[in-house]
Amino acid sequence: MFPLQTLGERIRTLRKQRKLTLEALAGEQLTKGMLSLIENNKANPSMDSLAYIAERLGVETSELLEERTPQELREVLKTAEQLLKVDFDELTDEHEQVLALIEPHVEKLTQSYEAARLYDIYGRALYYEKKDGWRTFLEKATDIYDQMNITRHLATVGIFLALVKFTKHDYNSALTILLEKRSEIEVRNGLIDPLTRLDFDYLEAVLHYAVGNAEDAIRVMNEGIEFSKEKQVFYRIDHLYRLATFHAMMNEDVDSMKYYERKILLYGEFADDEDAVLFTKFANVHYLTSYKRAYQEALDLINGYYDELHLSNSYTPYAYVEQGKALYGIGRYEEALSCFGQVIIADYVHHPFDLSIFYEKDAYAALCYQALGNEGEAFRSIEIAVDNISKMPHTPYKDFIMETFELIHSK
Template sequence: MNDLGKRIRKLRREKNLTLAELAGERLTKGMLSLIENGKAQPSIESLHYIAERIGVEVSTLLNDNNVEQLRVLLFEIEEDFKKISNPYIKKDIKKMKQMYEKIQIHREKLLGNHYEEIRLLDIATRLETFLHIDDDPSTMYDVIEFYEKIHAYNQVIHCFSFLGSTAFNRNDYRIALQFMQEGEKRVHPFLHLIDKLSILDMHYILTVLYAAIDDKTNTQRHLELALKIAHENKIYYRLDDFYRFTLSQAIGEGDEVKSRYYLEKLTQHAAFTEDKAATSMLAFFKAHYANNIEKNYKQVPSFASYLDYSIDLEEKKDILILYKIEEAYSYWAQGLYKEAIESSKNIEIPSYVHHPTDLAIMYQGFAIRALSHLELGEKELAKSEILYAYQGVNDFPDTLYKSFIQQAYEKIQYGKRAR
């Protein structure tokens, strides 16, 4: 900081300014003297004020040599950040702590004057949230304003997406949507400056969030906008996400034609990409289609062949759980209650699953197990299982899965027949 003080003094004298003239109304002459002598550290606001009074950029006060140093650091951090597949599992938490410590060494230099500084501050803010160090959104709003000053509107979208995802992960769906609506509004005048992938991301997230609060009109609107952008620009990014979303909607609505069409699209996409996770997800979707559209329960166990056990099950365990729920459903529907219980015995809800529809599907697994216990005369076990599922979906939008759980609850608790 002594070098900073020396640079301020040198520039002040070059401009023929006295201490009092530079201090102006926002700093005292004494404080400025301490800063110049390296005995006090200026705040970010004071640094910007001093730079403005002298008529230079803040980077001039800080010395541009720092930029190259931060650029090297950013390259390293970006490479490490790309490798974080799930910020809530142990191995990635360890990586994030190491990254955060590297950034913290340079934290006082991150004042938002260059892209490198802004991006490092951006990543540090995300890491603080993931590591539960600080989850105050005001820091990310500072980052957003810095990005806006350099017209980095792609990054503005990503920042609002992060704020939205933070609220979403707490199941605060409406707050998550408010963040994304604000982001959409702020970048709207600058859409011509934003790449199509970022716009596609924005519409996908808005689609998912509107669905989470059961706003069917806006869900469909953003889904159609996204698919239009993807088709017109021949973009395959996120296409599997949109196919999965649309297929889930179609099956939930009992639309056989639409369900078959998007199941074929999803199958083709998995074959084209040769992605192991995408192929494994076919086990669930084909079983889901067979159970709910075709009612071909005997075929469901054969879809286990799509599961690839070489993928990291700590990260992708929802894939196996979703398939096992469908397998249990098929056994239950055939009256094979012991097999249904066996298939569903390891069902749990991963901590990273938050969308109401995904959660409802998983809670349905407990309802299937409850109904199977009931048929085997194990009523107390049935009551325990169904109560957990029923309370879990109580505040969720109406879906095929919620309806199944509610009917199971009424049957187990009150002896009512399914409607």
């Protein structure tokens, strides 16, 4: 934590920063002795005297009454921003640290950029820690962003509010909120900055897919990709290409799938993004298991990628799913079930495509149990798969689960 300053200490600090003597700051309305008493906290200035001191220091009176100088708030904000940037799959207690860092300041913040960002980050941390009041702080942040016309941060708050609904799997509400916030910003500001535009394009495409609007998703996704190429701005481009890859895969458009995979690889090499490269390896394995049913070929690839996929926090659960499916396909049922048993769906996984991939493993587990003669566990597993997938939009994964349900029950 940063040390607290008293009113007198703040006045002294600002005076020395401006290279003023006691006499120079005291001017005609105060004496050197009185100012010395104020700086040493042995006398309290009247509001008139405080206003006079603030004017001579070139600051607002409210700034002197704050427990932090602007520079100190900037240091707090810098630390909070760093904590907020930690990836979800690497989080420990960062959100608790954010709350402890910002809480001493929230009641005394004024109308400044630093205040808006601290309100914003504090509200998000409250939400992640499942504490009440988070909306109030986001509203305070939004009001300041709005007054200062900071479009980028207005957009990120709108996106966050949409994602709150998304994480609750209320995909329709999430899409409605996003479209409303996007429209408000575009109407007010006309052309928005490229990064904000690409954030909106990416999430809108994601949410259109989530509610089953494939045509709208493809349109927005392609618009985002073309805009990125036109402006030579590669922000979000790998995520847009990942969406495009999965769309092509689900339609078994192999040429398009390979085209987008090459684009992702080029991006990964250019940006030194290992995660992008790993995605292409996962996509190849997944296509072999879920679409070609080429289980031995998939297992050979998995064995080649084992360390990379299994040592990545993001891909470990997906790797276990794919390994289990491949082992099922070559008749190694016990080993397959062992892999499925190690799958833990991370708290940050919410998109229907990702969830459907995970739910598919229960259908494969049912097939393993059936092959081993354990009808009770086969029925239990397929019921879990059907119950989970029923809330998801139509995909090949949903088709596979429902076909497996019919197969298990027919036998």
